[in-house]
Amino acid sequence: MAPMAVLKDATAIVGIGQTPFAKQLPETERALACRAILAALDDAGIAPDEVDALASYTMEETDEVEVAKALGLGDLTFFSKVGYGGGGSCATVAHLAAAIASGQATVGVAWRSRKRGSGPRPWKNTTVQLPTPAQWTRPFGLLRPADEIAMLARRHMHEYGTTRDHLFNVALACRNRANQNPAAIMYDRPLTREMYMTSRWISEPLCLFDNCLETDGALACVLVSAERARDCRRTPVYVHSAAQGLPAQHHGMVNYWNDDPLTGPAWTAARHLWKHADLTPDDIDVAQIYDAFTALIPLSLEGYGFCARGEGGAFTEGGALEIGGRLPLNTSGGGLSEAYVHGFNLITEGVRQLRGTSTAQVPGAATCLVTAGEGVPTSALLLRN
Amino acid sequence: MLTPVVDVDGAPFWEYAARGELRVQTCADCDEPRFPPRPCCPHCRSFDHEWRPLSGRGRIWSYVLPHPPLLPDYAEQAPYNVILVELADAPRIRLVGNLVSEAGARLDSVPADRIRIGARVQAVFTPEGLPQWVLERP
Numbered sequence: 001m002a003p004m005a006v007l008k009d010a011t012a013i014v015g016i017g018q019t020p021f022a023k024q025l026p027e028t029e030r031a032l033a034c035r036a037i038l039a040a041l042d043d044a045g046i047a048p049d050e051v052d053a054l055a056s057y058t059m060e061e062t063d064e065v066e067v068a069k070a071l072g073l074g075d076l077t078f079f080s081k082v083g084y085g086g087g088g089s090c091a092t093v094a095h096l097a098a099a100i101a102s103g104q105a106t107v108g109v110a111w112r113s114r115k116r117g118s119g120p121r122p123w124k125n126t127t128v129q130l131p132t133p134a135q136w137t138r139p140f141g142l143l144r145p146a147d148e149i150a151m152l153a154r155r156h157m158h159e160y161g162t163t164r165d166h167l168f169n170v171a172l173a174c175r176n177r178a179n180q181n182p183a184a185i186m187y188d189r190p191l192t193r194e195m196y197m198t199s200r201w202i203s204e205p206l207c208l209f210d211n212c213l214e215t216d217g218a219l220a221c222v223l224v225s226a227e228r229a230r231d232c233r234r235t236p237v238y239v240h241s242a243a244q245g246l247p248a249q250h251h252g253m254v255n256y257w258n259d260d261p262l263t264g265p266a267w268t269a270a271r272h273l274w275k276h277a278d279l280t281p282d283d284i285d286v287a288q289i290y291d292a293f294t295a296l297i298p299l300s301l302e303g304y305g306f307c308a309r310g311e312g313g314a315f316t317e318g319g320a321l322e323i324g325g326r327l328p329l330n331t332s333g334g335g336l337s338e339a340y341v342h343g344f345n346l347i348t349e350g351v352r353q354l355r356g357t358s359t360a361q362v363p364g365a366a367t368c369l370v371t372a373g374e375g376v377p378t379s380a381l382l383l384r385n
Numbered sequence: 386m387l388t389p390v391v392d393v394d395g396a397p398f399w400e401y402a403a404r405g406e407l408r409v410q411t412c413a414d415c416d417e418p419r420f421p422p423r424p425c426c427p428h429c430r431s432f433d434h435e436w437r438p439l440s441g442r443g444r445i446w447s448y449v450l451p452h453p454p455l456l457p458d459y460a461e462q463a464p465y466n467v468i469l470v471e472l473a474d475a476p477r478i479r480l481v482g483n484l485v486s487e488a489g490a491r492l493d494s495v496p497a498d499r500i501r502i503g504a505r506v507q508a509v510f511t512p513e514g515l516p517q518w519v520l521e522r523p
Contacts, residue, residue, distance in 0.1 A: 133421050136395075137481045
């Protein structure tokens with residue numbers, strides 16, 4: 001009986017690895033993927049030929065065959081790719097956790113390698129645009145993810161009084177943490193309110209600093225059973241709960257054609273996440289919330305239950321997202337100020353917080369929420385030590 | 386400028402638009418309008434549908450003003466507006482479009498300070514058959 005609890009604390013992240021982050025790195029995505037995965041396996045103290053499971057994003061261009069062959073992995077018995085861009089980040093770990101907990105595999109690696117800094121901007125490609133829903137949006141000049149999310153941001157401001165200062169609070173918290181993290185692209189570049197308020201627009205009401213970085217880089221993590229994790233060289237970071245979310249009648253980044261566009265996938269993922277957890281939002285010490293755009297943070301804070309509907313902007317006031325605040329956010333700098341690698345750096349930073357090794361350590365952090373992209377079919381993890 | 390990359394389900398929308406008609410796919414069995422067009426009704430699972438004409442009236446639900454970097458044809462008109470119109474006849478459908486001074490006008494033809502959430506708008510059509518929107522009370 002009790003199949004409901006099969007995932008809870010059954011697996012742990014025991015290794016993390018990453019390449020440097022930069023606007024431009026000389027190596028290929030494939031080479032970067034290999035380096036990040038090897039670093040994660042070395043961190044875990046597990047040999048590459050013990051790996052029998054892989055998980056990544058459908059947008060990942062280095063496939064399982066390439067990774068397994070290049071790194072000399074063992075026989076793979078589980079491999080999985082998750083769709084919807086940054087919405088898949090946490091689901092890669094969730095799929096490995098399910099595979100390991102159910103006996104399909106024993107050592108899993110999840111990774112993301114991307115040259116988004118020096119490579120093309122996906123929205124500039126007009127030859128392979130998706131027929132649906134692009135036909136309903138792109139001819140009118142709603143071209144970029146920033147435009148699509150700015151539409152929801154404007155409505156949130158209109159309905160709930162969310163302000164640009166609230167969005168600045170998000171950008172500032174991420175930048176302040178990046179200023180503590182030597183690996184962050186924005187390590188030595190502080191942000192001020194004046195810089196934010198006078199920066200150029202990208203898609204009003206979103207300005208330059210409301211948008212994530214464009215980064216080359218790769219990251220990986222290693223997952224094993226809780227039993228095996230106890231023998232690994234690092235403090236195990238347990239996957240306490242995991243969820244994916246694709247709400248009924250949801251429509252991705254252009255979620256305009258249903259009852260309530262401001263209730264996004266976070267709400268669906270959150271219900272499942274908390275249902276299977278021993279924790280509530282009040283128990284969370286630190287959060288790594290997907291931040292391709294600042295405006296996703298208020299939406300996610302509401303969706304994951306840290307505040308009521310419409311209060312996500314106000315929640316950011318009074319230093320709530322800073323160290324010592326109500327919910328320290330994106331403590332490595334996040335996608336806004338450390339690196340934008342489809343949210344995988346949020347997972348690895350969650351692990352560092354629970355190991356006590358973050359460059360912006362929340363004292364005694366024992367629980368961390370990590371989320372994937374809001375506004376697309378998403379996923380989330382509750383991690384604990 | 387990008388033209389719609391039409392799929393089988395969406396084609397009738399564009400055919401009607403080319404004739405200056407705004408129509409949405411509606412279930413022939415349970416009368417629920419749906420968007421974007423799909424083979425099957427999510428309410429009653431019927432495959433029978435019809436294309437029902439609308440009044441073309443709506444209200445601005447939200448809007449953005451894109452600035453570069455953009456595709457060249459759009460960058461040339463930036464900052465322009467993209468509005469989301471809640472249809473009077475089908476409130477759960479919010480069509481993406483542009484608020485313009487008259488049919489066929491540039492995407493920046495209405496000053497940004499004239500755009501308000503809640504403003505009433507009316508559908509018009511470009512010579513190429515693309516729906517646009519004008520203010521009911523300019």
